[in-house]
Amino acid sequence: MRTVAVVGTSLAGLRSAQELRTRGFDGRLVMIGAEPPYDRPPLSKDFLLGKVSAGDLVLAGQDDLDALGAEWHLGVRAERLGREGVTLSDGTTIAADGYVIATGAVARTLGAAGNLNGVHTLRTLGDAVSLxxxxxxxxxxxxxxxxxxIGxxxxxxxxxLGHDVTVIEAMPVPLAPVLGARMGAVCGELHAENDVRLIAGVAVAGFAGADRVTGVRLADGREIRADLVVAGIGARPATDWLTGSGIAVDDGVLVDSGCVTVNPRVIAVGDVARYRCRLRGRRVRAEHWTAANEQAGVAVENLLAGATVTHFARHGYFWSDQYGRRLQFAGVATEDVRIVEGDLASKRFVAAYHRGDALTGVFAIDSPRPFTRLRRAL
Known part of the structure; x- marks a missing residue:
């Protein structure tokens, strides 16, 4: 393998490039992406609050990037993957022996808002700067x-920052698919406790305003005043450029438990990868920082081996900072959830999810040490 092209230069792409060099690949390494590598989680938190600047988000210093010895194609996007290689938006075609798909995901938009000013998504640094x-x-x-x-x-x-805030959620209980109904309801209470209005179980029907948004219309007939609207309705994997490539796509790039596609010369990592999870017994997309960070080592080892010789089998983990509190979750939520430390009233506790006698997941608010201890038991 003389040339490897990494398509996507965010966390998953950068880690894949670093793993390639760490594991002895000394050939041509081509990095393709719209932006240089930076950290996304702070965009919805410390960056908006002014605690960090764009410069603080850099994932690797210039010396570290230079050490990769890579050929960088930034400010462009991949438009097609074919036998001749990756065709870029500037007309360049990059031929390679191996490919890393790390194109991530694209924020879902509120189509009914049209081109109204004041309506934002939050996925990229540019989005965060605009908001x-x-x-x-x-x-x-x-x-x-x-x-x-994110919402x-x-x-x-x-x-x-001192703004009047209303949160609208179509589901009756926020975060129920991830944390279960009971813990989702606890998270929903954080909004009211911080003078934020939560309207759950109602969908958005449309928007008011001529050039700029002035309100949000709900399916039950209400209209909520809005000077600004932010869509936090998830993201879709960036796979359009793979049409006709022969790479299987279904809500992400379909890969095995080692992040390898049907073509052993092509791997996928991060938000774009829908991998076969041995712990859950089904395919999943793990849209979290830790998955993007950890999948790269497994996927690159398999790419260099030319076959799946190792598997990604880590329990999902993510954290969230809301209203001055740290939320942490690992594993899989079930209906059997028990408070094992602290109490719900104080919003300082650890909850354990079980399936029979087996521990399947852990959720905590402001309890990092007991959370970490219990997480190790998963």
Whole structure:
């Protein structure tokens, strides 16, 4: 294998490049991406709050990037993968012996909002800069659509900045698919406890405003005033460029338990990869920082071996900072959830999920040490 092309230059792509060099690959390494590598989790938290700058988000210093000895193609996107290689938006075609697909995901948008000003998504640094500028114009009525982790973090940041905030969630209980109904309801209480209005179980029907948004219309007929709207309704994997490539795609790039596609010369890592999870017995996409960071080593080992010789079998882990509290989750949620330390009233506790006698997951608020201890038992 003389040339490897890494398509995607965020965390998963960067870690894959570093793993290639660490594992002895000394051939041509080509990095392709719209942006240089930077850390995304702070965008919805400390960056909006002004605690960190764009420079603080850099994932690797220039010396570290130079040490990779890579050929960089930034400011471009991959448009097609074929027998001749990866065709880029600037017309360049990169031929390689191995490919790493690390194109991540694209934020879902509120289609009904059209081109109204004041309606934001939050996925990239550019998105965060635009939202931060809008928030800096003065006190505003902010409506966050979606009470998932990104939506909740944005709502928290906006409230801490002094804005009036309403969160709209289509599901009856926020975060129920991830944490279960009981713990999802506990997370929902954090909004009210911090003077943020949560409207759950109602979908968004449309938007008011001519050039700029002035309100959000709900399916039950209500209209919520809005100077700014932020969509936190998830993301879709960036796989359009793989049409016709022969790489199987279904809500992400389909890979085995070692992050290898049907073609052993092509691997996929991070948000774009839908891998066969041995712990769950089904395919999943792990849209979390830790998965993007940890999958790279497994996937690259298999790419260099030319076959799946090792497997990714880590329990999912993620964290979220909301209203000055640290939320942590690892494993898989079940209906059998028990408080094993602390109490719900204080919002300082550890909850354990079980399937029979087996521990399957751990969730905690402001309890990092007992969380870590119990996580090791998974």
């Amino acid at each position: 931060k500028q809008d928030l800096a114009t003065g006190p505003a009525s902010v409506v966050v659509v979606g009470a998932g982790f 909740a973090e944005v709502a928290s940041a906006c409230r801490l």
